Amino acid sequence: MNQKNSLAGIRHRLGQYGDTMHDRWLNTPGWQRWILYVALIVGALLLPSESIGGFMSPYTDWASILFFPIGTYVVLAIGLNVVVGQAGLLDLGFVAFYAVGGYAMALIGTRLGWNFWLILVVGIGICALSGITLGGPTLRLRGDYLAIVTLGFGEIIRITARNTDAIGGPNGIRGIPHPPSIDELNIFGVDVYELLGVKIFKYGVLDPRPYYYLLVALAVVAIILVKRWEKSRVGRAWAAIREDEDAAEVMGVPTFRFKMLAFAIGASIGGAMGVLWASKVISLNPNDFQFLLSATILAAVVMGGAGNLPGVMLGAFVVAWLPERFRGLQEYRMLIFGAVLVALMIFRPEGLLPSRQRKAELKEGTGGMGSLGAEVPGPESRGEEVASK
Amino acid sequence: MLNDFVNQFWPATIDGLAFGSIYALIALGYTMVYGVLRLINFAHSEVFMIGTFGAMFVPFVLGINSALTGLALVGVIIAMILAGMLASAGTAIALERIAYRPLRKRGASRLAALISAIGASIFLQELFALLVIPEVFNRPQQGRIQMGLPRLMERTELFSIFGHSVRVDQVLVIVAAIGMMIALDALVNRTKIGRGIRATAQNPEAAVLMGVDINRIVRMTFFIGGGMAGVAGALYLISYENTNYYIGFLFGIKAFTAAVLGGIGNLRGALVGGVVLGLVENYGAIFFGSDWKHVISFTILVLVLMFRPTGILGESLQQARA
Numbered sequence: 091m092n093q094k095n096s097l098a099g100i101r102h103r104l105g106q107y108g109d110t111m112h113d114r115w116l117n118t119p120g121w122q123r124w125i126l127y128v129a130l131i132v133g134a135l136l137l138p139s140e141s142i143g144g145f146m147s148p149y150t151d152w153a154s155i156l157f158f159p160i161g162t163y164v165v166l167a168i169g170l171n172v173v174v175g176q177a178g179l180l181d182l183g184f185v186a187f188y189a190v191g192g193y194a195m196a197l198i199g200t201r202l203g204w205n206f207w208l209i210l211v212v213g214i215g216i217c218a219l220s221g222i223t224l225g226g227p228t229l230r231l232r233g234d235y236l237a238i239v240t241l242g243f244g245e246i247i248r249i250t251a252r253n254t255d256a257i258g259g260p261n262g263i264r265g266i267p268h269p270p271s272i273d274e275l276n277i278f279g280v281d282v283y284e285l286l287g288v289k290i291f292k293y294g295v296l297d298p299r300p301y302y303y304l305l306v307a308l309a310v311v312a313i314i315l316v317k318r319w320e321k322s323r324v325g326r327a328w329a330a331i332r333e334d335e336d337a338a339e340v341m342g343v344p345t346f347r348f349k350m351l352a353f354a355i356g357a358s359i360g361g362a363m364g365v366l367w368a369s370k371v372i373s374l375n376p377n378d379f380q381f382l383l384s385a386t387i388l389a390a391v392v393m394g395g396a397g398n399l400p401g402v403m404l405g406a407f408v409v410a411w412l413p414e415r416f417r418g419l420q421e422y423r424m425l426i427f428g429a430v431l432v433a434l435m436i437f438r439p440e441g442l443l444p445s446r447q448r449k450a451e452l453k454e455g456t457g458g459m460g461s462l463g464a465e466v467p468g469p470e471s472r473g474e475e476v477a478s479k
Numbered sequence: 480m481l482n483d484f485v486n487q488f489w490p491a492t493i494d495g496l497a498f499g500s501i502y503a504l505i506a507l508g509y510t511m512v513y514g515v516l517r518l519i520n521f522a523h524s525e526v527f528m529i530g531t532f533g534a535m536f537v538p539f540v541l542g543i544n545s546a547l548t549g550l551a552l553v554g555v556i557i558a559m560i561l562a563g564m565l566a567s568a569g570t571a572i573a574l575e576r577i578a579y580r581p582l583r584k585r586g587a588s589r590l591a592a593l594i595s596a597i598g599a600s601i602f603l604q605e606l607f608a609l610l611v612i613p614e615v616f617n618r619p620q621q622g623r624i625q626m627g628l629p630r631l632m633e634r635t636e637l638f639s640i641f642g643h644s645v646r647v648d649q650v651l652v653i654v655a656a657i658g659m660m661i662a663l664d665a666l667v668n669r670t671k672i673g674r675g676i677r678a679t680a681q682n683p684e685a686a687v688l689m690g691v692d693i694n695r696i697v698r699m700t701f702f703i704g705g706g707m708a709g710v711a712g713a714l715y716l717i718s719y720e721n722t723n724y725y726i727g728f729l730f731g732i733k734a735f736t737a738a739v740l741g742g743i744g745n746l747r748g749a750l751v752g753g754v755v756l757g758l759v760e761n762y763g764a765i766f767f768g769s770d771w772k773h774v775i776s777f778t779i780l781v782l783v784l785m786f787r788p789t790g791i792l793g794e795s796l797q798q799a800r801a
Contacts, residue, residue, distance in 0.1 A: 180590065227785045234519055235784055237593075238739055241732060242777030253770045381728070385597045392594045425605035431598025432578050439587030 134306050138299050149417035154298045159410040161305040162367055167390045167406035168312050168399070169359030174388065175397035176320060177352035178332030179229070180237040183244025184387055186224075187217045187357040189379035191364020193251065196263040196374055206269035210365050217361025218354040225353040229346060244384055252376040262375025268293040269304070269369050293369070301370045308366060312359050313399065319355070320399075328352060389431055395441030404443055484765050489643040491761040497649045497718060499757020500656030504711035505734035506741070506749035507663065508571070508704030514680040514744035515700045518589060521596035522574050524731020525603040526567045526705050530712020531722040532607065532616075533566025534559040535628060539616060546633045555631060556717060560655070563713030564706040571705025572698060574599055580694075600727075608724040628720040648718040659710050660750055663703070667746060672699050680744070729773070736780045742790030751791055 115123075143152025166188060173181045194213035198204050204212075228239045252260050272291035275282040283289045293300050319325050327348045330338035339345050368374055386409055394405020412430070413423045434442075505527050512520040537559045547555060578599040582592050608622040616626065632651075636644035667673035675696045678686040687693055715730075716722055733756065741752025756776055763775035783791065 174590070180593075227781060231784055231788055234513070234743070235739060235788065237519065238732075238735055239777075239781055239784060242736065242780055245732070246774050246777050249770075249774050253774075382601075385601075389594050389597060392590055396590065421609055422605075425602060425609060428598045428600070428602030428605060432595050432602065435587070435591045435595035435598065436578075436581040439582055439585060439591035 131310060135303060138302055147414050150414055153302060155414045157298050157302045157305060157370065158367060160407060161302060162363055163387060163390060163406040163410040164403050165309050165312060165363040166360055166387045167402050168316060169356045170387050170391050171402045172316060173352050173356035174391050175402060176325065177328040177349055179349060179352060180233050181240045182237050183240035183384055184360055185379045185384040186244040186247040187221060187360035188364040189247050190217050190220050191361030192368040192374050193257065195365040195368035196266045197257060199267045200263060200265055206369050210362060213365040214358045214362050217357045221353040221357025222350055225350045229349045244381060248376050248379050260376060262373060264373040266368050266372055305366060308362060324351065393434055393441055395444035398443055398445030401441055401443030487765045489640050491765055493645055493649055495758035495761035496754065497652045499754035500653050501711045501715050502734045502737045502756055503750045503753025504656055504659060504707045505730055506738040506753050507707045507746060509735050509738040510743055510746060510749045511700050511704045515676060515697060518592050521593060522599040523708060524727030525600050526571050527708040527712050527730055528727035529570045530563040530567035530709035531716045531726060533709060534563035534713035534716045535722060537562050538629065538631060543631065544629050546630050552632060560710055560713040564709035567709030567712060568702045568705035571701040575698060575701040604724050612724060623724065625721050625723045628716055631717065652714045652718050655714055659707060676700055733776060736776060740780060740783055740790055742792040745792050748790055748792035
């Protein structure tokens with residue numbers, strides 16, 4: 091018991107430290123923040139170097155796994171976080187939008203031969219549309235029903251792709267084009283490729299780094315947009331819906347429309363990632379879009395601290411990186427992954443980096459997701475939890 | 480096409496009833512746990528999977544290789560069902576103890592419980608693929624390969640409907656499932672434990688004040704739900720004669736669909752939902768081919784929820800409708 095108390099003490103102090111840091115951050119002037127942002131982006135761009143890779147992934151090519159799974163998971167988690175973390179809608183079929191984006195790239199790229207950038211725009215549109223199509227009939231449903239319907243939708247997309255021979259059936263599609271390359275880049279007579287030591291705009295088969303840079307660009311755009319939305323009227327409406335939908339409705343928030351918007355935005359980000367991913371891999375098939383991927387991304391979001399962007403990205407990184415780092419354990423890594431998920435939820439149900447607002451909500455009640463029924467505090471629970479009832 | 484339908488109507492009906500009974504038995508576990516805890520017990524699919532392996536263990540230990548008859552057959556089938564129930568119920572209780580109770584005690588969100596369940600589900604699947612199937616069932620390197628059951632029961636025709644034969648094993652599945660439903664209905668409506676379960680579902684705090692031991696009730700709920708999934712596992716194995724570590728996933732989401740279709744939290748709803756789902760997907764398969772079976776059942780789910788969001792029979796374990 092004593093040990094438990096001291097553990098709680100450490101956690102409490104850590105939490106306070108986090109709060110102080112958070113306060114300091116809020117008081118930081120804009121230009122200082124920009125320095126940090128730029129440093130973070132530069133850091134992300136420098137990541138695929140050999141020296142980091144040697145430690146991070148001794149078993150696989152670091153630059154490759156930075157693109158998939160790590161980067162891909164991070165972008166997907168950013169998208170899913172809009173739906174789950176901000177609007178509080180439980181989506182178990184997020185992989186469907188990623189699949190739609192991937193297939194959009196593959197089909198339009200091989201059949202019509204459009205340019206990657208054009209397909210990216212069109213793909214995002216298609217995904218937003220499919221998000222709205224799915225949301226229309228289902229978003230009026232209550233949370234748990236929404237979960238099962240989205241799960242069903244994810245499976246429908248995959249099985250339909252597998253059964254439709256016109257789009258390759260179980261074999262999928264081969265020969266997906268890469269983004270258009272710039273073979274030589276001279277600015278004012280300086281060979282930029284020579285200078286950087288890497289052909290950043292040459293999208294081929296051999297070097298995964300150009301795709302990774304593209305992914306970082308996509309992630310940065312997504313983060314900026316999502317952050318802006320979070321701080322706006324839209325974000326406040328989402329928070330209200332998450333906390334108490336009925337109250338929000340009564341207060342005049344058009345809940346249905348905002349839920350649709352959350353779905354559409356989440357779907358667009360997922361779809362954009364699908365397009366980008368498909369443009370690298372050359373061939374895809376329906377088995378790339380299993381339910382396990384949806385579950386993993388959701389796990390990343392919840393594990394990182396749903397609603398808090400840095401937390402969610404950290405969660406996605408951990409979820410994607412751990413199985414790669416411990417490839418040495420070979421088949422046992424998924425077993426361990428499952429056990430780690432359970433353990434994390436037991437010891438830190440609010441996630442690794444919960445947002446402060448979220449923490450307050452959790453203390454007060456249930457963080458918008460509702461708590462388990464039959465939740466009567468047992469002998470182990472602390473005073474504050476009992477008091478919050 | 481209509482001709483196809485007329486020709487295949489009776490076989491599809493019988494298959495649909497058999498599959499539907501299995502869905503219904505699994506759905507009971509989802510619906511009971513949801514009724515009491517408001518939690519989608521995502522790992523329930525693995526409870527079913529472990530039930531099939533529990534049942535598989537009996538003929539494996541006895542070394543049965545050929546079809547049995549008479550009392551020996553009856554004995555083995557009963558032993559298989561019991562073994563399946565035991566394995567599943569044990570798993571369900573362990574799940575509750577390890578993956579859910581700590582969360583419940585801390586008042587964690589349902590989302591956290593869902594992730595914990597998904598983690599437990601992955602863990603159990605891998606545990607079977609990597610350790611249990613290779614070691615216990617002595618199939619090294621074959622943990623991920625489908626495992627067949629030797630034929631226990633000659634598939635004789637019991638009777639025929641309009642010239643289409645109905646086999647013994649199909650009748651066994653349907654009859655056993657109905658028997659379990661009746662037993663469960665009596666348990667929930669007539670016994671003290673049943674009353675406790677209903678009270679907890681209705682209002683946990685009031686139930687505690689009235690002297691209901693909530694932890695015990697939650698444990699019993701998992702135990703009973705797990706046992707039903709174990710019966711479903713044993714029946715599936717006897718009738719379809721194969722299983723694998725991954726089998727729970729599809730049955731799990733189908734059974735959850737059935738539970739939602741009937742009205743989650745409602746025990747009779749689970750039965751109705753399971754049978755409706757089994758029938759509809761088999762009829763649909765006649766028209767569109769069996770590849771589209773799963774798409775059909777999810778489409779039906781979406782349609783039902785759009786027009787009747789609380790399921791066919793409506794929700795709630797509370798109102799003694801159980």
